[in-house]
Amino acid sequence: xxxxxxxxxxxxxxxxxxxxxxxxxxxxxxxxxxxxxxxxxxxxxxxxxxxxxxxxxxxxxxxxxxxxxxxxxxxxxxxxxxxxxxxxxxxxxxxxxxxxxxxxxxxxxxxxxxxxxxxxxxxxxxxxxxxxxxxxxxxxxxxxxxxxxxxxxxxxxxxxxxxxxxxxxxxxxxxxxxxxxxxxxxxxxxxxxxxxxxxxxxxxxxxxxxxxxxxxxxxxxxxxxxxxxxxxxxxxxxxxxxxxxxxxxxxxxxxxxxxxxxxxxxxxxxxxxxxxxxxxxxxxxxxxxxxxxxxxxxxxxxxxxxxxxxxxxxxxxxxxxxxx
Amino acid sequence: xxxxxxxxxxxxxxxxxxxxxxxxxxxxxxxxxxxxxxxxxxxxxxxxxxxxxxxxxxxxxxxxxxxxxxxxxxxxxxxxxxxxxxxxxxxxxxxxxxxxxxxxxxxxxxxxxxxxxxxxxxxxxxxxxxxxxxxxxxxxxxxxxxxxxxxxxxxxxxxxxxxxxxxxxxxxxxxxxxxxxxxxxxxxxxxxxxxxxxxxxxxxxxxxxxxxxxxxxxxxxxxxxxxxxxxxxxxxxxxxxxxxxxxxxxxxxxxxxxxxxxxxxxxxxxxxxxxxxxxxxxxxxxxxxxxxxxxxxxxxxxxxxxxxxxxxxxxxxxxxxxxx
Numbered sequence: 080x081x082x083x084x085x086x087x088x089x090x091x092x093x094x095x096x097x098x099x100x101x102x103x104x105x106x107x108x109x110x111x112x113x114x115x116x117x118x119x120x121x122x123x124x125x126x127x128x129x130x131x132x133x134x135x136x137x138x139x140x141x142x143x144x145x146x147x148x149x150x151x152x153x154x155x156x157x158x159x160x161x162x163x164x165x166x167x168x169x170x171x172x173x174x175x176x177x178x179x180x181x182x183x184x185x186x187x188x189x190x191x192x193x194x195x196x197x198x199x200x201x202x203x204x205x206x207x208x209x210x211x212x213x214x215x216x217x218x219x220x221x222x223x224x225x226x227x228x229x230x231x232x233x234x235x236x237x238x239x240x241x242x243x244x245x246x247x248x249x250x251x252x253x254x255x256x257x258x259x260x261x262x263x264x265x266x267x268x269x270x271x272x273x274x275x276x277x278x279x280x281x282x283x284x285x286x287x288x289x290x291x292x293x294x295x296x297x298x299x300x301x302x303x304x305x306x307x308x309x310x311x312x313x314x315x316x317x318x319x320x321x322x323x324x325x326x327x328x329x330x331x332x333x334x335x336x337x338x339x340x341x342x343x344x345x346x347x348x349x350x351x352x353x354x355x356x357x358x359x360x361x362x363x364x365x366x367x368x369x370x371x372x373x374x375x376x377x378x379x380x381x382x383x384x385x386x387x388x389x390x391x392x393x394x395x396x397x398x399x400x401x402x403x
Numbered sequence: 404x405x406x407x408x409x410x411x412x413x414x415x416x417x418x419x420x421x422x423x424x425x426x427x428x429x430x431x432x433x434x435x436x437x438x439x440x441x442x443x444x445x446x447x448x449x450x451x452x453x454x455x456x457x458x459x460x461x462x463x464x465x466x467x468x469x470x471x472x473x474x475x476x477x478x479x480x481x482x483x484x485x486x487x488x489x490x491x492x493x494x495x496x497x498x499x500x501x502x503x504x505x506x507x508x509x510x511x512x513x514x515x516x517x518x519x520x521x522x523x524x525x526x527x528x529x530x531x532x533x534x535x536x537x538x539x540x541x542x543x544x545x546x547x548x549x550x551x552x553x554x555x556x557x558x559x560x561x562x563x564x565x566x567x568x569x570x571x572x573x574x575x576x577x578x579x580x581x582x583x584x585x586x587x588x589x590x591x592x593x594x595x596x597x598x599x600x601x602x603x604x605x606x607x608x609x610x611x612x613x614x615x616x617x618x619x620x621x622x623x624x625x626x627x628x629x630x631x632x633x634x635x636x637x638x639x640x641x642x643x644x645x646x647x648x649x650x651x652x653x654x655x656x657x658x659x660x661x662x663x664x665x666x667x668x669x670x671x672x673x674x675x676x677x678x679x680x681x682x683x684x685x686x687x688x689x690x691x692x693x694x695x696x697x698x699x700x701x702x703x704x705x706x707x708x709x710x711x712x713x714x715x716x717x718x719x720x721x722x723x724x725x726x727x
Contacts, residue, residue, distance in 0.1 A: 175511050175514075175565060175568060175569070176508065176511045176512060176515065179503075179507065179508055179511055179565075180508065183503065183507075183561075184500065184503055184504065184508070187499050187500045187503055188500060190499075191500065222548070224546070225564075226564070226567055227564060227567075227568065228568065228571050229568070230568060233561065233564045233565055233568050236561075236564060237507075237557065237560075237561040237564070240549075240550070240551060240557045240560060240561070241499060241503075241557055243550055243551075244499060244551065244552065244553070244554060244557050245499070247552050247682065248682055358571065358572055
């Protein structure tokens with residue numbers, strides 16, 4: 080868990096709405112906002128880990144596609160953290176039309192609601208792992224070309240452009256954080272949320288590790304506490320940059336992740352099942368994080384092996400609890 | 404009118420669909436495709452100039468939002484030219500949500516239909532005047548940052564990204580032409596289609612010229628025949644570039660356009676009414692056309708004063724016909 084730090088802004092009494100507040104990032108962020116003194120409402124379809132959400136967070140169960148419910152949640156809010164997505168990156172059955180309707184169109188409706196509700200600022204969870212698409216320049220700076228290979232990525236990019244438009248037309252303040260592959264406690268191993276959670280779950284149960292493609296694709300893994308820190312800083316950042324990468328700045332192959340998980344879980348070498356690669360998977364994704372580290376006090380604080388170890392402990396406890 | 408030229412590909416028997424075939428660019432393009440030997444269907448809400456459409460063009464009246472009508476039009480087509488937009492650039496009452504629903508979502512439905520119909524290639528009319536947004540680097544190359552200031556521009560950019568996605572996921576060939584400010588015969592002076600048509604119409608009627616802002620904004624005016632030529636070449640281009648600018652490569656201020664129109668219309672100095680500037684208007688837009696001139700035989704053929712003169716003749720004839 081994130082330790083409240085003098086580098087992070089106090090948000091005493093600031094009314095914050097976390098859209099997608101029942102999810103992996105949402106619960107961590109809502110709790111962190113509470114620790115900084117904010118008055119927090121979390122909105123989402125469902126709350127995967129009810130016991131993990133700070134009891135001071137006001138939980139609103141609702142659908143993103145229900146404008147009345149969203150308007151009710153947004154009323155009186157000062158900062159809106161928008162973490163909702165319509166689809167899952169790389170899902171083979173992804174339909175660009177349905178992603179556009181739920182994610183992008185839903186976001187524009189949210190922005191219209193924020194305008195009416197006089198929300199001051201919106202902080203958007205964009206996707207550093209998908210908006211850039213294939214590139215041979217690493218690490219990837221924010222100014223790199225953006226050629227997403229998934230409906231998820233195109234939707235995230237389109238939302239960034241619409242945020243800039245709403246800022247231009249209506250003065251709505253926004254910041255978009257292009258997040259790398261987040262991992263950590265509360266990430267579900269079952270919902271395609273992340274390869275770390277899925278492989279840890281299998282490893283701790285002694286099951287084979289499933290790997291998409293050859294396992295040689297490289298990703299930038301960033302601990303959820305570091306992602307949350309970036310959102311806290313974006314809540315009060317007032318510099319000129321609207322879009323910033325949030326990652327570790329380093330890359331690990333999926334095979335390396337598998338080996339590190341075997342070592343930390345103490346399983347020895349597990350069977351690996353290699354499945355067909357996915358069209359949405361770029362070969363390498365490593366984010367250049369020099370902008371956010373220059374513009375804010377943010378630094379990735381959680382080293383990979385430490386983060387993986389604490390995540391493994393959480394996952395082991397989760398499995399034990401399920402067995403009881 | 405475009406003169407059939409050996410530089411342009413013959414399209415004998417090729418089945419072509421022009422989405423938006425009843426509009427300014429659509430009629431010119433459909434007629435040119437006929438001259439190149441194609442079998443042409445034009446689809447649109449309405450046909451502004453029925454007498455101008457070559458009688459060999461099969462006209463289909465339908466709404467873009469009607470998937471059954473679009474599917475019927477797309478059946479058996481080899482190349483689809485997509486010229487439809489949901490909104491008008493810079494319209495003050497623009498709602499990003501409605502533009503997204505009609506233009507972007509409608510286009511994804513069209514792409515799904517094209518996939519089912521086994522269409523080989525889609526050539527998309529993107530917008531060089533709006534996708535880039537403000538910049539201080541002129542002329543603007545295709546690789547420049549894209550930060551649109553209008554819902555129209557964000558929609559065009561999002562469609563380009565979705566075209567790339569459909570190409571990646573489903574193999575649909577596409578080319579996107581980022582067109583500057585097109586002008587020429589058949590452009591309506593009444594539908595915010597272009598400042599040249601609107602000012603010519605007023606000048607020839609001896610009415611004051613209406614100018615948004617100070618008239619010092621600079622635009623890249625390209626004659627409709629040159630735009631049509633670019634579409635013909637994009638129909639068979641098979642090089643590596645998917646997105647190309649189409650403009651004159653030079654800029655004119657709106658005040659300069661007004662003076663040129665006064666000179667060509669022989670009106671002497673007309674009263675100018677300056678209206679409030681529009682949020683969507685970038686100060687300068689001049690496209691770098693070196694990519695398309697390098698990759699294809701395309702060159703802008705129609706010099707500004709010649710194009711303006713022939714457009715003025717057409718507009719004068721239009722006004723006379725209305726008076727009869």
